[in-house]
Amino acid sequence: MSSVKRRKVDVSLGSAQSKDKKTVTKEPLPSVSSPEGSPAQDVPEAEKSATEGGEAIKTFKDLGIIDSLCDACTALGYKSPTPIQSESIPLALQGRDLIGLAETGSGKTAAFALPILQALLDKPQPLFGLVLAPTRELAYQISEAFEALGSLISVRCAVIVGGMEMVSQAIALGKKPHIVVATPGRLLDHLENTKGFSLRSLKYLVMDEADRLLDLDFGPILDKILKVLPRERRTYLFSATMSSKIESLQRASLKDPLRVSISSNKYQTVSTLLQSYLFIPHPQKDVYLVYLLNEFAGQSAIVFTRTVNETQRLAILLRTLGFGAIPLHGQLSQSARLGALNKFRAGSREILVATDVAARGLDIPSVDVVLNYDLPPDSKTYIHRVGRTARAGKSGHAISLVTQYDVEIWLRIEAALGEKQKEYDTEKDEVMVFKARVEEAQRHARNEMKNLHEDRGKKGSVLKGRRPASGGKRGRDEMDREEG
Structure with missing residues (x-):
């Protein structure tokens, strides 16, 4: 889903258009019981052919979206539905619960936002929909999409995430927004502590990036949230993969859902992405990183690291050497995190040094290069990292620094990709030209750190492992789960 800004669209309201039901085939799943003791449901697989009457679906109107929302899509530059939108939207408009399996960047936000907004147009009410997201940045991005697509009816959204004041969020909830976009920990804080706030009238629930929600151990919190939601609701679960945890979650929260799967290979990368690696000695990682950034000077780059401490150190080191670098990680204040993203998106900073909080869910257009300073812990995270570049048909580079300690991890990544990667061509003498300046910058970065x-x-520095005691029940906040 591309980044969107709120825009007023002058169009008239309309009612939803009905569509013929699609045929589905049954796909049996293991028989298990939901936590509430109700029998598990087999999940039918929706037909993959995005056709209607033999003709390819080419517009949102063909999917059943009303004219006013189609005009909003046009104003935002959505020319035609993506595969996940083509398959999901008609089924959602039939009033079915959905499980959507598709990768980041496939247009999932519009796939669930448009049916919800169309239902809201038909029967307006406050606290109509709830969207749960694993990270704060993704929550803000989803809210922006809802406000832009629903600008014709002035849809009110409230973003409820950690790192912000509970009081101001309680005031926003008291104004009865139509859509609440939240991270699970902070939402549960408000459900338990904010007087007068409940979701008993909720009509739609969306769990976006559900696999990531469960990877971050939000499972017990989701169980508590689901218990206070009304049973009579529509539920959409979107995930990149279908694991046993996701199956358990869908059985506890969805009624007779249809499954739409777009991803053919969860370890597939786009053909326009050029991937390579550099096998180097560990002590020379900084020198090689600076050499690569100099090679791609003038282009936007994301440098992925494993820890918060390394993110801060590299940002200082690169700034010392004159690069426009800015850090992004889960232990910055929320305003600093949003500020870093906005500066990088706007081009005022050309290098974003980030932990895996930026690896998935976020739509950052026009990233030319992804550099894996530290290799990710698993192949799935690698796919999400390199997926920050080569988006929407554009080309991009992904280069990984592999040291003597990373060989096993890199071999696993190559095995998952199904091919050996090329080694990036360098001349050691050219790289070592930067050695003296990098060593000086390293000393400065150590002192700054x-x-x-x-x-x-x-x-109570978060960098020293202690947390500031402010703003709600921090033990449940998503900041504790976003990264190691």
């Missing part, structure tokens, strides 16, 4: 630890440590 030491000062940062000392200054913030007195106040």
Whole structure:
């Protein structure tokens, strides 16, 4: 889903158009019981052919979306439905629960936002829909999409995430927004502590990036949230993969759902992505990183690291050397995180140094290069990282730094991809030209990090492992789960 801005669309309201039901085939799943003791449902697989009457579906109107929302899509530059939208929207308009399996960047947000907005147009009411997301940035992105697509009816959205004041969020909830977009931990805080707030009238529930929600151990919190939601609702579950955890979640929360699967290979990358690696000694990682960034000077790049500490250190090191670098990780304040993303998107900073909080869900257009300074822990995360570039048919580069300690991880990634990657061509003499300047910048970065630890440590620095005691029940906040 591309990044969207709120835009007023002057169009008239209309009613939903009815569509003929699609035929489905049964796909049996293991017989298990939901936590509430109800029998498990087999999930039918929706037909993959995006055709209607033998003709290919080419417009949102063909899917059953009303004219006013079609005009909003046109104003936002959505020329034609993506595969996940073509398959999901007609079924959602029939009033069915859905499981959508598709990768990040496939247009999932519009796939669930348009049916919800169409239903809202038909029967307006506050607290109509709830969307649960694993990270704060994704929550804000989803809210922007809802507001842009629903600008014709001035849809009100409230974003409920950690790192922000509980009081201001409680006030926003008190104004009865149509759509609530939330991370699970902070939403549960409000359900338990904000007087007068409940979701008993909720009509739609969406769990976006559900596999990521469960990877972050939100399972027990989701169970508590599901218990206070009305049974008579429509539920959409979107995920990149279908694991046993996802099956358990869908059995506990969906009624007779239809499954739409778009991904043919969960480890597939786009053909326009050029992937390579550099096998280097571990002590020379910084030198090779600076060499690569110099090779791609003037292009936008995301540098992925494994830890918060390394993210901060590299950002300081690169800024010392004159690069426009800015850090992004889960232990920055929320305003700093949004500020970093906005500066990178706007082009005022050309390098984003980030942990895996930026690896999936976020739509950051026009990223030219992804550099894996640290290899990810698994192949799925690698796919999401390199998927930040070569989007929407554009080309892109992904280069991974592989040291003597990373060989086993890299071999697993190559095995998952099903092919050996090419080694990036370098001349060691050219790389070592940067050695002296990098060593000087390393000394400066070490001193800066030491000062940062000392200054913030007195106040409960997150970089020293202690948390500031503010803003709700922090033990459940998603910041504790986003990264190691």
